[in-house]
Amino acid sequence: MSAAPxxxxxxxxxxxxxxxMARHLxxxxxxVVVHTRSPAKAGPLMDAGAILATSPAAAARDADVVITxxxxxxxxxxxxxxxxxxDEGIVAVASRGALLIDMTTSSPSLAxxxxxxxxxxxxDALDAPVSGGDVGARAATLSIMVGGDEPAYTRxxxxxxxxxRTIVRQGGPGAGQHAKMCxxxxxxxxxxxxxxxxxxxxxxxxxxxxxxxxxGAGAAGSWTMDNLVPRMIQADWAPGFYVRHFLxxxxxxxxxxxxxxxxxxxxxxxxxxxxxxRDEVDGGADMGTQAxxxxxxxxxxxxxxxxxxxxxxxxxxxxxxxxxxxxxxxxGVV
Numbered sequence: 001m002s003a004a005p006x007x008x009x010x011x012x013x014x015x016x017x018x019x020x021m022a023r024h025l026x027x028x029x030x031x032v033v034v035h036t037r038s039p040a041k042a043g044p045l046m047d048a049g050a051i052l053a054t055s056p057a058a059a060a061r062d063a064d065v066v067i068t069x070x071x072x073x074x075x076x077x078x079x080x081x082x083x084x085x086x087d088e089g090i091v092a093v094a095s096r097g098a099l100l101i102d103m104t105t106s107s108p109s110l111a112x113x114x115x116x117x118x119x120x121x122x123x124d125a126l127d128a129p130v131s132g133g134d135v136g137a138r139a140a141t142l143s144i145m146v147g148g149d150e151p152a153y154t155r156x157x158x159x160x161x162x163x164x165r166t167i168v169r170q171g172g173p174g175a176g177q178h179a180k181m182c183x184x185x186x187x188x189x190x191x192x193x194x195x196x197x198x199x200x201x202x203x204x205x206x207x208x209x210x211x212x213x214x215x216g217a218g219a220a221g222s223w224t225m226d227n228l229v230p231r232m233i234q235a236d237w238a239p240g241f242y243v244r245h246f247l248x249x250x251x252x253x254x255x256x257x258x259x260x261x262x263x264x265x266x267x268x269x270x271x272x273x274x275x276x277x278r279d280e281v282d283g284g285a286d287m288g289t290q291a292x293x294x295x296x297x298x299x300x301x302x303x304x305x306x307x308x309x310x311x312x313x314x315x316x317x318x319x320x321x322x323x324x325x326x327x328x329x330x331x332g333v334v
Contacts, residue, residue: 006030007159010059010090011050012079013069013104014041016240017130020138021069021103024162026050035059057088060098065159066090069103069130072248076106080114080125096122099156103144105129105184105249108174108256111147115173124152127173129180130164134240135227141165145183147176181253188250188270190224191292198232199296208233228290237291244285247274 006029011022014036026032026048034042035053042052053059056079060066068079068090080100082089091114094100100118102111102125111127118125126148136142142164146153153169160167170179197220201211212233216225231237250271257264273295277284281294 007064008033008062009159010035010053010056010063010066012036012056012059012067012090014038014045015069016134017137018069019045020134021067021140021142021163022050023048024140025159028162033059033063055087056090057082057093060090061093062095063098064095065099065101065156066094067101067103067159071104071245073104073106073110073252076102076104076110076114081117091117091121091123094118094121094123098123099152099159100125101128101156101159102126103128103130105180105245105252106177107252108147108177108181111174111177115148124149124155125173126152126156127176128156128160129176131180131183132164133227136164143183144168145170145176145179147171147174147178149173177252178256181249181256184246184249185253185264185267187224188246189266190222191228191289192266192270192273193220194222194224194229195232195293195296198229198293231288231290232293237287237294239286239288241289242285243274243278243287243289243291246289247271247278250274 008031009025011018011025011032011034014022014034019041022032022034022045026045032045032050033053034045034050035056035058036042039052042050046052056068068076070076070079078087078089080090080102082092090100100114100123102114106127106129108127111125115125126146128144128146130136130142130144132142140163143166144160144164146156146160146167146169148169149172150169157167170176197215198208201208212225212229215221216229250267253267254264254271257267273292277287277292277295281287281291284291284294
């Protein structure tokens with residue numbers, strides 16, 4: 001791990017992903033100024049020494065590094081570029097030489113737009129979405145996919161190494177977001193496969209837990225199999241990553257694929273099934289992505305619709321700053 005001088009870091013988002021990530025930076029000795037729409041979520045961080053700011057721009061003012069992990073592309077846009085109602089954006093107040101790192105899963109084109117705006121201000125912007133879920137956020141083992149200029153990536157690396165284990169620059173601005181779309185496309189197909197395997201096992205009177213001990217250790221083994229199938233078996237639908245946010249990701253991926261003239265029928269099917277979950281299951285949009293298994297309830301999947309949902313208002317957000325509109329997750333798929 002690279003040695004990092006202590007920095008003043010603005011951290012926007014204190015949800016299921018953002019809170020432990022901000023805590024790692026505090027533990028590394030950095031000064032952390034946090035903003036979240038739900039100030040109560042920042043309580044543990046403030047107890048650990050973080051400073052609470054009233055807005056993203058207020059947090060970013062005079063910061064060496066700004067990190068955002070919020071909900072939707074529109075939240076990212078508002079954070080960085082401001083809003084028509086007059087809210088000031090991060091770029092407008094960024095110090096010359098500041099490093100702006102968006103870790104939200106967002107639009108590649110928006111990442112490029114923020115890069116241009118930041119450069120005009122004399123700041124550097126990176127898009128750096130993550131995979132690994134709330135478990136990875138807590139353990140600082142996230143996979144971080146970075147887009148942006150090489151010098152900015154090099155400067156950011158000591159900070160990113162406090163948050164993740166696998167950190168790879170994928171290319172220029174927007175490349176990190178494109179890489180994350182590849183991640184979500186692969187996960188979407190895997191989720192369909194494990195749900196169907198579980199439904200088949202129950203229909204064949206196999207014990208799902210016993211089955212998992214075999215196929216999870218073979219060629220079918222995957223992160224999803226290890227982390228999400230046990231939750232499916234236990235009818236634990238609590239959100240780490242909301243269904244509505246996974247649908248956001250799948251929508252971005254489909255839009256980008258269409259722009260490139262690429263037909264992805266498996267991805268389209270996955271989105272349609274998650275839309276069914278959102279529309280047909282009570283509270284489906286606020287469940288974790290593993291709740292896709294509920295579509296096979298007639299095959300013996302335990303509906304248990306209320307299982308694990310008591311805390312859903314405090315989970316499911318990639319960052320939590322924009323959690324009033326929506327967002328992170330081993331319970332989910334990030």
